[in-house]
Structures are given as C-alpha cells and as structure tokens.
Amino acid sequence: MDFILSHLLSLIVFTPLLGAIVVMLLPGHQKRLIRWVAFGLSLIPFILSVVLWVNFVPGEPGYQFVEQADWLPALGVRYHVGVDGLSLTLILLTTLLTPLGVLISFSIEEHVRSFFALFLFLETGILGYFVALDLIIFFIFWEIGLVPMYFLINQWGSANRRYASFKFFIYTMAGSLAMLLAIQVIWIASRSIVPTGTFDIPLLMQMRPFTGEQVLPFLSQELARTIAFWAFVIAFAIKVPIWPVHTWLPDAHTEAPTAGSMILAGVLLKMGAYGFLRVVIPFFPAEAARFALALAILALLSILMGAYAAYGQTDFKRLVAYSSINHMGIVILGIAVAATTLGTKQYAEHGVMAYNGAVLQMFNHGLTSAALFALVGMVYERTHTRDLSAYGGLWVVMPAYGGILIYSAMANLGLPGLGSFVSEFLVVRGAWPVYTLITALAMIGLVMTAAFTLMAVQRVLHGPLNPRWKELREITWREGLAMAPLMIGLLAIGVWPRWILDVINAAAQFL
C-alpha cells in the first residue's frame, strides 16, 4: 500500500498504457472478451484516482504526491510530477470518463482491439499532461495525446473523418510548435538564474525567470517574456478552443466515434484551459492581466457565436460540438477574470470565485458533454442519421432515453439543482463587477444556450412520431450504466457542491 501511495501518480498515468498493451495481446476476434477486459482495465486508474482524491489534503500549499527522477540530465529535464486541486479535479474527470467511453463503445465492430488500445493509450497521454511539473514532460504528454485521437477519428469516425482528423492533427500541432518555441525561450531566459537552465515548473514559478539579467544580447527578458507568453496563449487557445481558432472543433467532434467525442469534448478541451491556469497565468501574471480584457471579449464571442451557430445546426452532433465552444467560453471568461484580479485587493475574492467557477465548469462540462455525445451516439446507432429534422416523437418509443436526454439537456443549460448552474453562477458572480458589460452580454448567451438545447430536445423527442422509428430499441442497461455516473455527478455537484469546491478552492487560493 505504501508503494502504491508513494508512486500513485505514476501508477495512474501508466496503468492505462499497460492496459493498452494487455488489450493488444488479446485474440483479435474475441470481441466480447476484449470489450470487458478493456472496461475492467479502465476502472483501475479510476479507482486509483479515487484513492488519490481521498488522500489529498485540500488545505496544504504546493503539490502533493510529488515524484521526481532524472530523465535527460544533459538539459536538466526531470520526470517531475505532482497534483494540486486543479489537476486532481481533471484527473478524476479523465479517469471517470474513460471507462464510460469504453462502455459506450461496445458497438464498435471493426478492429476492436486497436480501438480500445488506442483509447487507453490516449488516457495515459492526458493523465501525464495533468500531472507534469516539468515543461518538457508537459509537452511530451501533450503531444502523446494527439496521435491516438487522430487514429480514433481517422479509422472509426464517420463520413468526413479523413478531412476532420487531418485538420485536427495539423491545427493542434501548429499550436504545439508555438508551445515548443515558448519552452525553448523560457529555458534560455531561465539561464539567467540557473546557469544550466531549467524546465521545472514550480521552480520557474518561484524564480520568475524573466526578471534576471538577459542571457542573449538580442533577446531582452522583456522580449523573451512576450514571445513565450503569446506562443503559449496561441497553443492553448487552439486547444480550448477560443474563437476564432475554434474551427477544427466542429469537424473533429462530429466525425469522431462516440467515445472519441466524449473524451475530446470532455477532457481534451480542458487541456487547453488547464494550460492557461497552470502555465500562462502563473508564469506571466503581468502580461496575463494586460491581456485579460481581450481574453474576456474572445470568451464572450465564443459564448455567443457558439450558441448562435449551435442554434442553426441540423446535425445533432454538430450542435453539441458548438455547444462545447459555448461552454468553454464560460470557462475562459472565468479565467480572464482570475487573470485580471490576481494580486489586486479590490476584486481578489471575485477572482477566486471566478477561478472556482471556471474549474468547476470544466468538470461539469466534461460530464454534460460526455453525456450529450453519448446520447447522440445512442440515437445514431439506432436511426443511422444525425439529422434533427429526421427525428421526431422519439419520446413515445424510448421514454427512458428521453428522460435521460432531458436531464442532460437541463444540465447543459444550467438548470439550478444540477452542476452547471453552480459553476456558471460562480463565474457570472465573479465576473460581474470586473467585466460588467461583457458578463451581461454573456448572459444573453446563456439564454441562447437554453434556446438551442431545448430546440434540439424538441426536435428529437417531441412532435409527431416519424413512422420510421416505430421499432427503436429502448436504452440498454449497459448504456444506462454509462450514463448513471454522469447524471449522479451532476446532481451531486448541483445540490451539494462542497465536496469538489473544497479541492478546487485550495488551488485557487494559492494562485
């Protein structure tokens, strides 16, 4: 038990990879075996992250469960991992969504083994990213997350998958290149304080490396700081995604297989927002504060444009994809507020509130988008269309499904009593005195969110029953099992958010 606790993070990060290898070794034609083994293996990281949650001490400053080992001594790169409230929340989200995604994917028939192996491999990349405390390790896991996603979309996606996967890969990789440049520049600047340079995140945060003497004559610390800041911002903005670099998302989400969309919307987008909170704001507080207004405006545009575009969709899945842009806009608004208020006395508590709201919204959106994509996938499997106008009156045939869809839709639009209300309230409450006009306009966006969500629900469930759908299967117990944790989680957060807010708040206080 001691070994487990002292290496908990590495175990959480690498057990999915081991799981992927085990899955690859199973006989290819035994699909049932592969599916259930994959599900069982995906539960291990989840159990471990619950152990992590229980053993985490919310009030303690700094990182917990820290592990360090040399990796590339020549450059001073170390395998340095640790968690704080922010990363813990996202780890829990990832390890929760993965088994659910596995459960939803039982209908995959082709190359089942490779599918689940890639899915688990993806989980390792994401988890490693959330625990990394060394910039190179951070970058490595960020990149590792790209390749399995590309293949998941490319091989098991729908009609336009080739275009969507390529666009996703190249777009996010361009962002990665910016990040690589930023990391290199930071290293150079850090040599002003540590002669051999360092990539260590906690150390860099303490050092504020750009305040030392300049290392390269043409690269003043000011210039280095600016380049690194913008390069990181571009990389993370593409991932979140923030309007206007969001255009890869609708295609990628729509064409991905159901579980792929669940993880893409549920977790991968959070990697971008996490980057803002882990790297951009702590390393560059002054620039972040200066840029915060622009960020808030872009967030507003994401909210409004996302909702407006969602309203105009005829493809159910694409509607949910645009909804993601909309909800991530709220996250970014919260982050912008946190960036502005950092260090100020006047709105410090609003900043904390907005931070809490943003991170909680990340978690909530993870749950709601996973739920919605899963539901879209279910109806697609039965009807083989995603066209909203082709549906109609499905409530009659699938009442249980309808109930769950309504529940998830309510969570999506922020009904009080369910999770999203708490997070959106916190963000709005925190943002109101800081960005009053923007927040007011954003609330219009929230109204539009309600509009498109209800529109979708109406088209799918209500109205006259389209005769084609008379014989549809009701939701199976397996699919219901996949939905249950999401629904319970949303209710739990909505009614008694303290269990998660305590953890998040700890991180907010130490920003």
Place this chain on the structure above:
Amino acid sequence: MAFPFISVIIFTPLVAGMLILMLPADRKAEIKVIAAAAAFISLVLSLWLFFTYDREAARLATDWAGRIQFEEKIAWVPSLGLSYHVGGDGFNIPLLLLTSLILFAGVLVSWHIEHRAREFFAFLMVLATGIFGGFAALDLFLLVFFYEMAIFPIYVMIAVWGSTRKEFAAMKLTLYILVGSIIALVGLFAIYFKAGLGTFDMVEIYQNGNLDATFQRIWFLPVFVGFGVLASLWPFHVWSPDGYVAAPTVVSMLHAGVLKNMGAYVALRTGIQLLPEGAKFWMPFIVFLTVISIVYSAMVAMSQRDFKYVFGFASVGHMGIVLLGFSTLNLVGLTGTGVQMFIHGAMSAIFFSIVGMVYDRAHTRDIPSLGGFVRIMPIPTLAFLIAGLSSMGMPGLAGFVAEIQIFIGVWLAYAPQHWWFPWMAIIASSGVIITAAYIMRVAYSVFFGELRPEFADLPGVTLMDKIAVTLLAIPLIVIGVYPSIIMPLAQTGAASIASLFGGA
C-alpha cells in the same frame, strides 16, 4: 593485445564476401546464410562495444585521444606515415552499431533476391567493410581508402539490380560523390603536408599538427563540403533522390541510413575536428544551407507522387538537421547530432525497407494508386508509423530527444556577429510541421483508406521482413523513453569536439 573487436567488425563482412564468391551461384540459401551470419557477428560485436565503452573514463579524459577505446594501431607504410589505426569513441561507436543493425536488417529484407544473388551479397559485404572501416579509421589515408571502398560497390549494385532509370541514377550518384570526395582528398593531402609531421594519423595531427588559422579557413570549405556532398548538404544533394529511387531496397537502406551519416561523420572528423578555425569561420554560414535543406526538402517531399521519392527527400531533410547540429559547435548541439545521426539512420532504413516491401508486391510506387496496405502488412505499417512519428519529432520517440537538443544548441550558438542563429532555430522548427503533414499524408494514402481490388490478394510480409523492421523500430522507442541509454555516450563524443570551441 586486447581482442581486436573493431578489426573483426570491419573485416568479417569482407571474409564472408570472399567466401560467398567461392560458392556456386545456385547455392542461394548458403549465400544468404553466410551474409546474415557475418552481419549478425558484426551486430553482436557492435552491441558489445556500445555497452562496454567506458563512459566514465571518457568523461574524465581531457582530450580526444583519451576518449578513444578499443584502439588498434599497426604501422602500414612507415616511410609515408601510413598506419592501420582504428578506434572507437562516443561518436563512431553508435554509428558502428547503426551500420551493423541496418546491415543485418538489410540482409533479411533482401532474402528474396534471386537474380545473381551471389554477386549481390558479395558486393554488399564489400560495401559493409568499407562503411565499418570508414567509421572506425583514425588515419586519413585509411579513411579515404575505406570511403572509396564503400562508394564503388554501390555503383554496381544500383546499375545492375536497381529499378527506375538505374544506369543514369547510378552514374549521377557515383560521379557526384566521387567528385566531392576527390576535392576533399586534395584538402586532406594539404593537411598532411602542412601539418609537417610526416604522418596521416588523425590523432597525431589533432594533437600536434600546427595548422595556422589562414590555412584552416582556406581548406575547411573543400574538405567539409567535399564530404558534405555525401551527407546531402544542400545544394549538393541532387544525386540523392534519383539515386535512392533507383537503388535496390537494401542499398537505399544502407545509403540513406548509413552512408549519408558517414559523409557527415567524416566531414565532422576531418573538417571540424582537424580544422576548427575554419569551422568557426564557415559554419555560421553553412547553417543557412542546412536550414534551407530542412524546409525545402520537406516541401518537395510533400509534392511527390512516387512513394520512394518522398523518403529520398525526407532523408535530405533529416541530414539537414544533422548538419544544423554540426553548425552549433557547442556541446548540447553536437550531442543532439550524435543521437540524430543514429536515429535518422534507423528511420530511413525503416522507410526504405517498407517502400521496398510495398513495391515488391504492388509493382508500383505511385501514391494515388496505393491504399489500404495496413491489411496486408500490419507490422510494417506499425513500424512505419513509429518511424514517421519519430521523424516529425513526436515526443515519446527518439526523434524528439535529438531534435530538442539540436534546437536548444542552435539557440545557444548565438553570438553577436552571428545573430541569426535563433531565427534559424525557428525556421527549422517550421520544417517539423511540414514533415508532419507529408508523413501523415503518405501514411494515410498508402496504408489506410481503401484497398484496391487488384491488391486484395497480395501476400503478407515474411518473418524476415518483420524481424528486420522490428529490430530497427526498437531503438526509436527505447531512446525516446530512456534517452540515457545513448546520451552519455554521445556526450563524450561531442565533448572532444566542443572543447575545441570553448566547451558548452
């Protein structure tokens, strides 16, 4: 005297080649087994060298001579100062290992050659000896001897066993490289005479030769660029794409994987190490050529229709990264280069071996006509993806480890009079994304997508092929995850050279 590891590595293939020539032409099985056995022996011995090289002692040594291990020296023609002097250090030991790996994989991949197999494998063995010797030689004359020994068999192998426009390509390749090496040879002779020691021994010239700065500056360019032609330094790279397309698979593997590295290695040893003043003067300008090489060849690779041409240009681009690392002249960049040479070799060998597997079955290399080959050859597809991802610098694989060191080395190479280095790093990084694009495009078009009906019944790859690609892919993964397996070794090799320029 200690067991002459290096000589055995060098001459085993030659002995095997002679044995092969003595066999009757129809005993194909025996011929191949002898070739494979010779390659295997060299592989085992190179692995031995790799793991038993004393990195600690090398780290503590003060100059290059102290870092050479497994040294053998026999006087050859004392009156002319020629000696048989070979030895291993942090730079050439990984390259010896790479050569033996690719040689072994190449023999396996060539198992099906039927037409005049005896001569084919005999030439292959002579080629191998030339390459091993070129890496291990510590005497200038011996170096040139082995270098030329490596070039001639390739002409014959391409001209007889090659494909697309083989005679033209063979002639072009050989003439270009030969002219380059002759120019360099003139430079080497100049060094011999000017050093005034009456010896061709590189270590002695390194330690005691008094080559003044002007001499070095004049002669650096002929020597470095002359050997750089073999390393496909832009714009002298034009022999490479045609040559590789025409060559039989194992020749492409060895050429792209190893011979280009040999060109770079020899340029490093004789140009940079013996003429450091010249290097200091010229490398900041040569860096432009390397960056052009990286970006230009990536863009050209993007537009190719022939599957093999894509990788012909890809290898030019990767050698550009190697030469970029040379231009940094600092410890970090040179260490990265040492690793990049190894990795580039493994990647290129995988690419060309798989191109060969596809071509042997489909009899076309036209990318739009192919597709869906993952169903026919899943393991080579996986190896291809690993090599492809490594070549675009995907973290977790070896390519990233080498490239990050080289890029950081380029940043550190900044000096007020050479202010452009950081820009070079940024421009070269853009080559990464172009590489990503063409690799993904080729991978999708050839391996995924629809399998054409005319290809539906193609046979899979043999066990030999699978072993070959797996063997080559393993270092890419291992180095990516555990770089310390090669990094300290490369660092000691780089230290000998970086110390000439003021260390890190």
